[in-house]
Amino acid sequence: MKTKELWAKNMLGNYALPGVTITRGCGSYAWDDEGKRYLDFSSGIAVLSLGHCHPVWTDRLKNQLGTLTHCSNIFMNENAPRAAERIVRHMGGGRVFFCNSGAEANEAMLKLARLHGNAKAGGEEEKIYKVVCCENAFHGRLFGTMAVTPQEKIQHGFRPLAPGAVCARINDIESFKAAIDDETAAVILECVQGESGLTVAEPEFLKELRALCDEKNVLMLCDEIQCGIGRTGTLFAFEQAGIVPDAFSMAKGLGGGFPIGAMWCKETCADYFHPGSHGTTFGGNPLATAAALAVFDIIAEEKLLDNVNALAPAWREGLKKLVDDCPGILKEVRGTGFMSGLMLTEAPAPWIAKLREAGLLCVGAGNNVIRLLPPLTANKYEFQECLEILRKVFAR
Ligand SMILES: Cc1ncc(COP(=O)(O)O)c(C=O)c1O
Incomplete structure (x- = not known):
């Protein structure tokens, strides 16, 4: 056939x-x-x-294929911490979690938001849990990410959605001021909206949003899944506004064609996670992280x-x-x-x-x-x- x-x-x-x-x-x-x-x-x-x-990426993957492809996170592999270190070195600190796709990387950020909300609420769950997202955003099709992707074509048929998503508008700081309240844990946005038609977040807006998040003790989460890994001319798009989010997600270009996702977060929120609080079997496996290492090397060398x-x-x-x-x-x-x-x-x-x-x-x-x-x-x-x-x- x-x-x-x-x-x-x-x-x-x-x-x-x-x-x-x-x-x-x-x-x-x-x-x-x-x-x-x-x-x-x-x-x-x-x-x-x-x-x-x-050719270099292909050779590196071929070598890794014949050496070790998987051992799970109950054992260390040599590539994952080296790939994480590239991101940490670029950011001047922080921590990295590896997963397998963009939506999974965003799910990790949404769980980080929940943990931040709990910390803000003095350890109580379900008090501070809202996440402000942008109209027309696209953050993925899993249950958490679908809730912060306020598009009928994505959400239709799958309600009830994960609670707590609130909508604001990209490049409209007043809409974020209105959307953030005492129950808000985080805001999430793409610095360049990919799926909805390439709207670019203005640097001034991103700076104001960063200041607003600091003032309200709300996490600023950037989705760099499509606009990251060099696509806009800096390794991450938020760098062009001179801001640092509390966490950001990567996937797509990170593996150069091999599936991998990742979340970076600041050291200050890294402690929210402890053994058992999150994980995925394939995350950071030696083959996927060999691909990411090759991508970082080739971006630098070429x-x-x-x-x-x-x-x-x-x-x-x-x-x-x-x-x-x-x-x-x-x-x-x-x-x-x-x-x-x-x-x-x-x-x-x-x-x-x-x-x-x-x-x-x-x-x-x-x-x-x-x-x-x-x-x-x-x-x-x-x-x-x-x-x-x-x-x-x-x-x-
Ligand atoms: C900005 C953004 N976030 C999240 C995702 C979801 O990534 P994945 O399809 O790998 O789950 C995408 C995919 O297009 C995306 O463009």
Whole structure:
């Protein structure tokens, strides 16, 4: 049976039936089962920070595969503390918890919020437990994260949700002031909203929110799952506002294509956790943390943050010119750095299909945005090619 038929017959119907089977990838390119080549600026939804099958990353994983893949957290492995140390060193302190996905990393932050609330309430549970999130946020599809993802399409059918989620608006500090009360334990937000259409949190807003959280003794939790690991030109997006959250989550680009999630938290809240209070069997396994270590090494060795900062401005200029030239269909350039996109005047799905036909893979976001998420390794010729394909499709 063909892959498509096997998929349709055996896979749970929770994803729309994909139109293409990807069989191979190399750098910024992917090939389908008919041998057609695509410029892959979907990066597996912001996962492939180093592109497909980076040779150094691949070698490091192959070596680890033949050495040790799993031993659980009842034993130490050599890679997890080294990967954690990279994050701690970058942050100048704090602690790291490893898990397997973005939603799991956010669940750890939500549990941290509960523990902070309990500490604030003098050790009592259920008194201080609310978490303020943003309208249009996306933090995942598990029960905690779904509650702080206030979108009908995500929550429909799954109520009752975890209690305590309250809504405010990104870049509207007054809405956060109104939403925070005596029962609030934390606020959670993406510095660049990914799934809902690439809205960037303004640095001034983030600074004000940081000050508000300090004043109210509320944890500031940043979701860096999509905007972290170099995608916006700094290792973490919040760095551009000069603030440090109390905790943040990572996943996607952290493993460069191997599943891993993580939460970093400040030393001051790390003590809320003790043996038995949280855990996951696969978290921090030697294979996943070998992938993260390889990602950190390659980002540093190949100066990939410099690559993002050098190439993003001209690419975004090119996107802006395209918007000016196609006013009927293109409205504006969204996002920042290598997390950019185009807002359309209509639904993006048919355009994403046309772009795919023309050889460019990209992802939809919200109701009217096309996300372009090139790997951090992308070069100027690939950006040129991207702009040419976009122009061919939109200026037709
Ligand atoms: C900002 C953000 N948070 C959380 C998640 C959930 O991550 P995962 O799909 O790995 O559970 C995503 C996934 O798209 C995301 O973009």
